Amino acid sequence: MAIEVQPERAEPTGRGPEPAGTGRPWWLRPGVHTGLIGAVIGYLLGHFLGNFLAGGYSRSALSDANDVAIVLGYALAVVGWLAGLGVFNDLFGLMLGRPLPEEPRLYGAEDPGLAKYFRYTLDHKVVGIQYLFGMVTYFLTGGLFAMAIRAELLSPSYHLIGPEQYLMVVGEHGTMMMMMMSSVILGPFGQYFGPLLIGSKRVAFPRLEALGFWLTPAAYVILLSALMFGGFPTGWTGYEPLATQATSGMDAYFFAFGLMGISMILAGFNMIVTIINYRAPGMRWGRLPVFVWSMFMVSFLQVLAVPVLVGACYMGLTDRTFQTAFFTNQLGGSSYLYEDLFWFFGHPEVYILALPGFGVIAEIVAVFCRKPLFGYKIMVAGMFGVTILSWFVWQHHLFDSGINPDMRPLFMLTTELISIPTGFIFLVGMGTFWKAKIRFSIPMLFALAFYFNFLIGGISGVFLSDVPADTTEHGSFFVMAHFHYTIMGGLIFAFFGGIYYWLPKMTGIKLNETLGKIHFWTMFIFFNSTFLPLFALGMMGMPRRVFEYARNLETLNDWVSISAFLLGVSMLIFLINFVMSMLFWREREVGNPWRARSLEWQLSTPPPPENFKRVPVILSSPYDYGIKDAPPVADLNPPLGVIGGAYSGAGARAAGVEA
Amino acid sequence: MSTTDTQQTPAAAEPRHGLRLLVIWLILSLAACLPIWFLWYPHMPPGRMSSSARHQQFDIAILAVIAAPVVIGVVLYFVYAIVVWRAKPGDDSDGAPIQGNTAVQATWIIGTSAIVLFLAVFGTVELIGPAGAGAGEGPSPIWTLAGTKTATWTPGGKDILEVQVIAQQWTFSYRYPQFGGMESVDLYLPIDTPVEFHVTSLDVIHSFWAYQLGVKADANPMVDNVAYTTPEQLGSISVRCNELCGIWHAAMYNYGHVVSQTAFQSWASGVQAKEQADGLLAALPPYSLTYDPTVIPQLGSNLVKVVGVTGAAGYYYPSNYPVQP
Numbered sequence: 001m002a003i004e005v006q007p008e009r010a011e012p013t014g015r016g017p018e019p020a021g022t023g024r025p026w027w028l029r030p031g032v033h034t035g036l037i038g039a040v041i042g043y044l045l046g047h048f049l050g051n052f053l054a055g056g057y058s059r060s061a062l063s064d065a066n067d068v069a070i071v072l073g074y075a076l077a078v079v080g081w082l083a084g085l086g087v088f089n090d091l092f093g094l095m096l097g098r099p100l101p102e103e104p105r106l107y108g109a110e111d112p113g114l115a116k117y118f119r120y121t122l123d124h125k126v127v128g129i130q131y132l133f134g135m136v137t138y139f140l141t142g143g144l145f146a147m148a149i150r151a152e153l154l155s156p157s158y159h160l161i162g163p164e165q166y167l168m169v170v171g172e173h174g175t176m177m178m179m180m181m182s183s184v185i186l187g188p189f190g191q192y193f194g195p196l197l198i199g200s201k202r203v204a205f206p207r208l209e210a211l212g213f214w215l216t217p218a219a220y221v222i223l224l225s226a227l228m229f230g231g232f233p234t235g236w237t238g239y240e241p242l243a244t245q246a247t248s249g250m251d252a253y254f255f256a257f258g259l260m261g262i263s264m265i266l267a268g269f270n271m272i273v274t275i276i277n278y279r280a281p282g283m284r285w286g287r288l289p290v291f292v293w294s295m296f297m298v299s300f301l302q303v304l305a306v307p308v309l310v311g312a313c314y315m316g317l318t319d320r321t322f323q324t325a326f327f328t329n330q331l332g333g334s335s336y337l338y339e340d341l342f343w344f345f346g347h348p349e350v351y352i353l354a355l356p357g358f359g360v361i362a363e364i365v366a367v368f369c370r371k372p373l374f375g376y377k378i379m380v381a382g383m384f385g386v387t388i389l390s391w392f393v394w395q396h397h398l399f400d401s402g403i404n405p406d407m408r409p410l411f412m413l414t415t416e417l418i419s420i421p422t423g424f425i426f427l428v429g430m431g432t433f434w435k436a437k438i439r440f441s442i443p444m445l446f447a448l449a450f451y452f453n454f455l456i457g458g459i460s461g462v463f464l465s466d467v468p469a470d471t472t473e474h475g476s477f478f479v480m481a482h483f484h485y486t487i488m489g490g491l492i493f494a495f496f497g498g499i500y501y502w503l504p505k506m507t508g509i510k511l512n513e514t515l516g517k518i519h520f521w522t523m524f525i526f527f528n529s530t531f532l533p534l535f536a537l538g539m540m541g542m543p544r545r546v547f548e549y550a551r552n553l554e555t556l557n558d559w560v561s562i563s564a565f566l567l568g569v570s571m572l573i574f575l576i577n578f579v580m581s582m583l584f585w586r587e588r589e590v591g592n593p594w595r596a597r598s599l600e601w602q603l604s605t606p607p608p609p610e611n612f613k614r615v616p617v618i619l620s621s622p623y624d625y626g627i628k629d630a631p632p633v634a635d636l637n638p639p640l641g642v643i644g645g646a647y648s649g650a651g652a653r654a655a656g657v658e659a
Numbered sequence: 660m661s662t663t664d665t666q667q668t669p670a671a672a673e674p675r676h677g678l679r680l681l682v683i684w685l686i687l688s689l690a691a692c693l694p695i696w697f698l699w700y701p702h703m704p705p706g707r708m709s710s711s712a713r714h715q716q717f718d719i720a721i722l723a724v725i726a727a728p729v730v731i732g733v734v735l736y737f738v739y740a741i742v743v744w745r746a747k748p749g750d751d752s753d754g755a756p757i758q759g760n761t762a763v764q765a766t767w768i769i770g771t772s773a774i775v776l777f778l779a780v781f782g783t784v785e786l787i788g789p790a791g792a793g794a795g796e797g798p799s800p801i802w803t804l805a806g807t808k809t810a811t812w813t814p815g816g817k818d819i820l821e822v823q824v825i826a827q828q829w830t831f832s833y834r835y836p837q838f839g840g841m842e843s844v845d846l847y848l849p850i851d852t853p854v855e856f857h858v859t860s861l862d863v864i865h866s867f868w869a870y871q872l873g874v875k876a877d878a879n880p881m882v883d884n885v886a887y888t889t890p891e892q893l894g895s896i897s898v899r900c901n902e903l904c905g906i907w908h909a910a911m912y913n914y915g916h917v918v919s920q921t922a923f924q925s926w927a928s929g930v931q932a933k934e935q936a937d938g939l940l941a942a943l944p945p946y947s948l949t950y951d952p953t954v955i956p957q958l959g960s961n962l963v964k965v966v967g968v969t970g971a972a973g974y975y976y977p978s979n980y981p982v983q984p
Binding site: 625 | 676703711712718719726729733734736737740745746750752758764767768772776778781782783793795796798802858866874875899902903904910953
């Protein structure tokens, strides 16, 4: 489809396009309920097909578990889920010769009420809110598993849950977090605000974007279904050959991870094309908000790294079902192959997790210091450096694994080098604080906490990058502390900062300030008190994923466990704030409470369905605080002919459109 | 200050933030680095029981001494900023429109690059010097310990002691090829002797982590992972599995001792003799660098290998298996 070069004609007339299926009751229109029916039917079909194909194998008869049936069941369940949601309706419509609706992204977007959030709605703002609720659910589920882990670790010898259950819980916690949180910022905020920040009325591929969201509940349910099969014993890394030895819960892990991977690839692809092609006139690359830059780079990481994971998961599944031997050393395969494939994805994955946090925090800091970002180019260069270097460091997860040691100095060097662009993020943050006028709103508090936490996380990463020091630290609680500080202390704090910053814009409702401050302080204090001692625990010899540890470490573990429970309470405070503010108190928010300059805050709250009545012309950078007579960031009502004139040099002629 | 002064030089009232920060930073950094080096370093993990542990302890101390001023600097800056530059209540104006500062940016880039490059070179030197720093180097190690490898080990000389670590679900056992391939569940090592560990696995990936020795080497099936160290102090060693290997991973640990060379020799020869007499040595598979548990020579062609090696969907642990092994 051509880029809309005639925004005047795209302006909706009157009420806007007719929502699809007007007049049909909600339960006859495709939605989550039909999706569930489709999923159940699909699973039964797939399982039946699998029994037919592989029921006769001696392997299935001996073990009373047919992995082929389970995997095919999941696959057809996902197809049924999507079909029930109506994802394929447009495709089949085209195949049957029916014309596509003019404005698919607005279909259902103007429906009042909540039903549109439970359907395959193509408006990116609806998808953003769907992602927000989804991500909060997945995060809290993963957090519950963490509470169970810490409960077990209260004692070095007494066991609340058995060893199999402990590994079930550990695997579910880790996988739920690492798998689902990859989209925790790109989903809710990237999808919602990406187009708004670049001055676009739409994303490039609304169907792919919505599909990317609807794959996440499927991945969530499939991952949790592993619990019915006894879980998976490998933790979130899924190392072979233990993964081949494991029972049926492992299929759920590989399938769910691969499915979430597909969701990430689609979301990333859509974001790249949108940002390249749908920027409003005047939105030069040098004026792009830093958050949009971070989404752009994260999307490249997703599109390029995640297919490697999908391949690894697929090979893991074939090893388990059709007895290929990719990862079985005795039959000519290699366990190292899995490790390399997984970590080739795994390292860019952690930057997929970290980079959006950098972007959100930079936005928040500029607004609440009321200063331009110090060194915009350095910030972008830092994120770019992190993105590029993240491809060259993955072997630092494998320093002790027995791979050839000749590359170790090289990977030590690249891993050390990646701390330089990461340091730029701090340079920019620190520079923005210089001679600023700092307001301590709740998003700003989360930003400050981000800098503190990521500092500790990043410095501990330098400890890990040193190969000799890594001999003691690898695989121990030191690593756990490092990645919890960077991912939870970084990304999740940025996520909550983003929620407090942007939720008023998305929903038009304020979150309660007092509860928000209580949430912040309890979360910050108990987060640090939970994870700081883990550095010591790791250095004192406690490996990861154990339920028994040396007796002298009990006191420290108890301190950590109790802090973790209190951290859980802080999440509860957030949940109470979220639910009560959105459902009961509902304090209205209008306009621009933070007096931010960026484009999304110049619109109504919440934004109109078509985002902009007319495509705006961008006039200045969103970071021009403090500059006398700085023009506003955009002209939201450009005169007729300006847009055409702006496009005339940019290819409107190529598209055959007159200026 | 006269009124004309304040009108003409308002900037003179602005305190020298950079200088203040630098001075406070220097004082705090010294206050941190000196105790780290002199008080904490001798007690840092993983201790000094072996050459690898000692070098790792040194590395961690150097890293701490470099990291402490960085952490102090950044935290100090943010605390200073939020104290000095907070918006006064009711002040709605914008901050100073500073877009960047080339000198600051250049200094930062050069400074961080210098630290990082130093650490990379330092890390490489510390990796190569202590023969791989106790990390598993795979079947073809590059950085080895000096010494002679002999068919039998004798104390006093420069003989390298070879110890094979066999990891399986869920225990470690140790074979000494220089003592007839005898197997033990306790890891005894002689002091001041270069030790060459050969770590392998019988089933899934494990990892041999001898904490006090500063040795960590992953155990992969059909792979011989070599790691080096030289025990330098007497004492006990705890060995834990460091790679998740199934439900009893947490219980996969045992212990060892570093003893004098003569004590070690008499222990090892004694175990060898006992296992010879018991017929255990003859029953064990011949010593080799890797083992394939599906190939049992005594069974010969009677072993049913056609069903395959992998445990997919339950060869080793069918889904209806009890949890207790």
